[in-house]
Amino acid sequence: MGIEVNGKVYEVDEEGYLSNIQEWEPGVAEVMAKEDNLTLTDEHWDIINFLREYYEEYQIAPAVRVLTKAVGKKLGKDKGNSKYLYGLFPYGPAKQACRYAGLPKPTGCV
Amino acid sequence: MAKVDFKVPELKQYAEIPAVTPETMAHSRPFVAKPEFQEPLGFPGALADDWQERAIAKMGDLLSRYRSLRVYLDSCVKCGSCTDKCHYYLGTQDPKNMPVGRQDLMRKVYRRYFTLAGKFFPKLVGAEDFTREVLDDWYSYYHQCSQCRRCSVFCPYGIDTAEISMAAREIMDHIGVGQKYCNEIIGKVFKIGNNLGLPGPALQDTLEGLEEDVLDDTGVAVKYPLDQVGAEILLVTPSADFFAEPHVDGLVGYGKVFHEAGVSWTLSSYASEAANFGMFIGSYENMRRVAQRIREAAIDLKVKRIVFGECGHAWRVAYSFLNTLAGPWDFLDPRYPVPQHICEFTHGLMQEGKLTFDKSQNDDKVLTYHDSCNVARASRMGSVPGGQFDIPRAIIRATCNHFYDMDEETIRERTFCCGGGGGLLTDDLMELRVKGARPRVEALNNVMQEKGVTHMAAICAICKSQFTKVLPFYGMEMDQIVSLHQLVSNAIVLTPGDDDELEDDEEDEEAA
Numbered sequence: 001m002g003i004e005v006n007g008k009v010y011e012v013d014e015e016g017y018l019s020n021i022q023e024w025e026p027g028v029a030e031v032m033a034k035e036d037n038l039t040l041t042d043e044h045w046d047i048i049n050f051l052r053e054y055y056e057e058y059q060i061a062p063a064v065r066v067l068t069k070a071v072g073k074k075l076g077k078d079k080g081n082s083k084y085l086y087g088l089f090p091y092g093p094a095k096q097a098c099r100y101a102g103l104p105k106p107t108g109c110v
Numbered sequence: 111m112a113k114v115d116f117k118v119p120e121l122k123q124y125a126e127i128p129a130v131t132p133e134t135m136a137h138s139r140p141f142v143a144k145p146e147f148q149e150p151l152g153f154p155g156a157l158a159d160d161w162q163e164r165a166i167a168k169m170g171d172l173l174s175r176y177r178s179l180r181v182y183l184d185s186c187v188k189c190g191s192c193t194d195k196c197h198y199y200l201g202t203q204d205p206k207n208m209p210v211g212r213q214d215l216m217r218k219v220y221r222r223y224f225t226l227a228g229k230f231f232p233k234l235v236g237a238e239d240f241t242r243e244v245l246d247d248w249y250s251y252y253h254q255c256s257q258c259r260r261c262s263v264f265c266p267y268g269i270d271t272a273e274i275s276m277a278a279r280e281i282m283d284h285i286g287v288g289q290k291y292c293n294e295i296i297g298k299v300f301k302i303g304n305n306l307g308l309p310g311p312a313l314q315d316t317l318e319g320l321e322e323d324v325l326d327d328t329g330v331a332v333k334y335p336l337d338q339v340g341a342e343i344l345l346v347t348p349s350a351d352f353f354a355e356p357h358v359d360g361l362v363g364y365g366k367v368f369h370e371a372g373v374s375w376t377l378s379s380y381a382s383e384a385a386n387f388g389m390f391i392g393s394y395e396n397m398r399r400v401a402q403r404i405r406e407a408a409i410d411l412k413v414k415r416i417v418f419g420e421c422g423h424a425w426r427v428a429y430s431f432l433n434t435l436a437g438p439w440d441f442l443d444p445r446y447p448v449p450q451h452i453c454e455f456t457h458g459l460m461q462e463g464k465l466t467f468d469k470s471q472n473d474d475k476v477l478t479y480h481d482s483c484n485v486a487r488a489s490r491m492g493s494v495p496g497g498q499f500d501i502p503r504a505i506i507r508a509t510c511n512h513f514y515d516m517d518e519e520t521i522r523e524r525t526f527c528c529g530g531g532g533g534l535l536t537d538d539l540m541e542l543r544v545k546g547a548r549p550r551v552e553a554l555n556n557v558m559q560e561k562g563v564t565h566m567a568a569i570c571a572i573c574k575s576q577f578t579k580v581l582p583f584y585g586m587e588m589d590q591i592v593s594l595h596q597l598v599s600n601a602i603v604l605t606p607g608d609d610d611e612l613e614d615d616e617e618d619e620e621a622a
Contacts, residue, residue, distance in 0.1 A: 058309065058312040063319075065358050094354070
C-alpha cells in the first residue's frame with residue numbers, strides 16, 4: 001500500500017500510517033488530509049510540527065496533556081484543551097495528527 | 111468522530127432482544143499480525159501448509175493443560191440461557207455472536223478430532239473438519255468476544271466463553287494467524303516496557319508536567335516519582351494513564367492520595383504497564399513474561415508494597431494470577447494485600463479518616479458508575495464479597511453529592527461490557543465496538559433521562575478509551591466518561607507539605 005505525493009509513492013501500513021518516518025515531507029500530510037476531506041490550516045501545522053519535534057526528542061508522540069499544555073502556552077489558554085484539538089482533528093489528535101505527521105500510531109488502551 | 115459506513119443502533123427505553131439475522135458481522139476481522147509482530151512472542155510468522163495438523167495438536171495440548179476447556183466443550187446442553195446475554199449479539203443480531211454460537215465454532219472441531227462419536231459419525235453429532243472456512247470464522251468471531259464473561263453468569267453449567275475464546279486465539283497464534291493489535295502491543299512491552307512504547311525520558315517529562323500542573327492548580331507540591339529506589343509502594347498502572355484523557359486525571363488523583371497518605375511511592379519505567387494482553391490472547395507464556403517485569407521492578411526498586419492503578423483486566427491478572435505468574439512475594443510487607451488495588455488503598459484511608467473531601471467540587475456533575483467486566487466478574491476487592499462493587503461506589507459517594515446507579519440488570523456482576531475489552535479496542539473493529547456498546551449506552555441514556563446523570567465513572571483504561579470514542583456515535587459527549595480517581599482528585603483537600611508552607615511564608619514576608 002502507498003500514497004502518492006507529488007509523483008512519489010510512499011509506503012503506508014494497513015491503517016494508513018507512513019512506514020518510514022524518515023521519508024516524511026509536508027506533502028504527505030496534505031495528501032492524507034485531502035483524503036479525509038480536511039484542509040490543513042496554520043493551526044493544524046502548529047500541531048503537526050510540535051508532534052514531529054517531540055517525537056524527534058522522545059521517540060514517541062506526546063501525551064495528550066503534554067500536547068494541550070504546549071498548545072496552551074503557545075496559542076493561549078483557551079486553546080490548550082482537547083476540545084480545541086478535536087476541533088482541528090476530528091478523529092483525535094493522537095491518532096489523526098500523528099498519522100499526518102508521519103509518526104507511528106499510538107498503541108495500547110488509547 | 112470517524113467516518114461511519116455502518117448504521118449506529120438506535121437507543122431504546124427498554125432493552126429489546128433483537129431477532130436473529132445471520133452473518134451480519136461475518137465481514138468483521140481485525141488486521142492480521144505481520145511476522146515482525148508474531149515472532150517476538152514465539153509464534154510462527156505466517157500460516158504454514160500443515161496448519162491444520164498443528165492447530166489440532168495445539169488444541170490437544172490445551173485440552174490436556176486446561177481441564178476446564180474440555181468441560182466447557184462437553185457440557186453445553188443448548189438450553190438457550192446465554193443467547194440474549196452477549197452485548198455483541200444484542201448489538202449485531204448475528205447468531206454467531208450468541209455465546210453458544212461462538213462456543214460451537216470450537217465445539218464442532220473439538221468433537222471431530224477429540225470425541226469418539228465425532229471421529230466416526232461426524233454428521234450425527236455436529237462435528238466438522240477444521241477447514242480454511244472454519245478457520246476464517248474463528249478469526250472473525252473469536253475477535254468479536256471481549257472475554258467479559260457476562261454469559262457465564264447466566265449459564266447453568268458455568269461455561270466460560272472467555273476461556274474458549276482465549277484458547278481459540280492461542281491456537282490461531284500457534285499456526286501463524288495472530289491479531290495485529292494485541293501482538294504488536296505485547297512486543298512493545300517486551301521491548302520498551304509498556305503498551306504505548308513510552309520510553310523512560312518521555313515518562314519523566316510527562317510526570318514532571320503533571321507535578322507542575324498540580325502545583326499550579328492547588329499550590330501544593332505533589333510528587334509523581336519515577337524509578338525511586340527504596341520507595342515503599344510501587345504503583346503499576348496502565349500506560350494510558352500517562353498518555354490519554356480522562357485516564358491522566360485518574361493518575362493525578364492517585365498521586366494526591368499517596369501525598370495525603372504520607373507514604374513514599376514510585377512508578378517504574380521498566381514495569382510501566384499494568385495491562386497484560388497475554389491474557390487476551392490466551393498465552394500463558396506471554397502473560398507470564400509480562401508479569402515477571404513487575405516482579406523484577408519490585409525487587410530492583412526495593413519496594414515493600416505493590417498497588418495497581420485503574421485497569422480492568424490488569425486487576426484480574428493481578429488479583430487472580432499474580433502469585434503463580436510472578437510470585438512468591440515473600441519479600442513484600444505481609445501486612446498488606448499483594449497486590450492492592452488503588453481503590454482499596456483510597457478506601458482504606460477513608461475509613462481511617464485520613465482523607466478530607468470537599469464534595470462540592472464535583473457538584474457540576476451527576477454521576478453513575480460503570481462496573482468494568484474483569485473487575486466485576488473475575489476479581490474482588492477488600493475483605494468482603496462484593497467489595498469490587500461496593501468500594502468504588504463508596505469512593506464516589508464520599509467524593510460526590512449526586513450519584514445514581516444504572517438499571518440493576520446492567521450493573522455489578524451483570525454489568526455490560528463497554529464493547530472494547532478483550533483486545534478489541536482497535537480502530538479496525540470500530541463497527542463492532544459501536545454496536546457492542548449499545549446495551550451499556552442504552553442503560554446510561556436511561557439514567558441521563560430519568561435522573562439527570564451527566565457523567566459515568568469507570569476504573570478501566572479500556573472502558574475509558576472506548577467510551578471516549580463511541581459515546582459521540584450515540585450523540586453524547588466524549589468527556590462524559592471520567593476516571594474514578596479524577597473525582598477523588600477534584601474533591602480531595604490537600605495538606606500542604608513543609609516546602610509549600612515555606613513558599614507561603616516567603617510570600618507572606620514579601621507581602622509584609
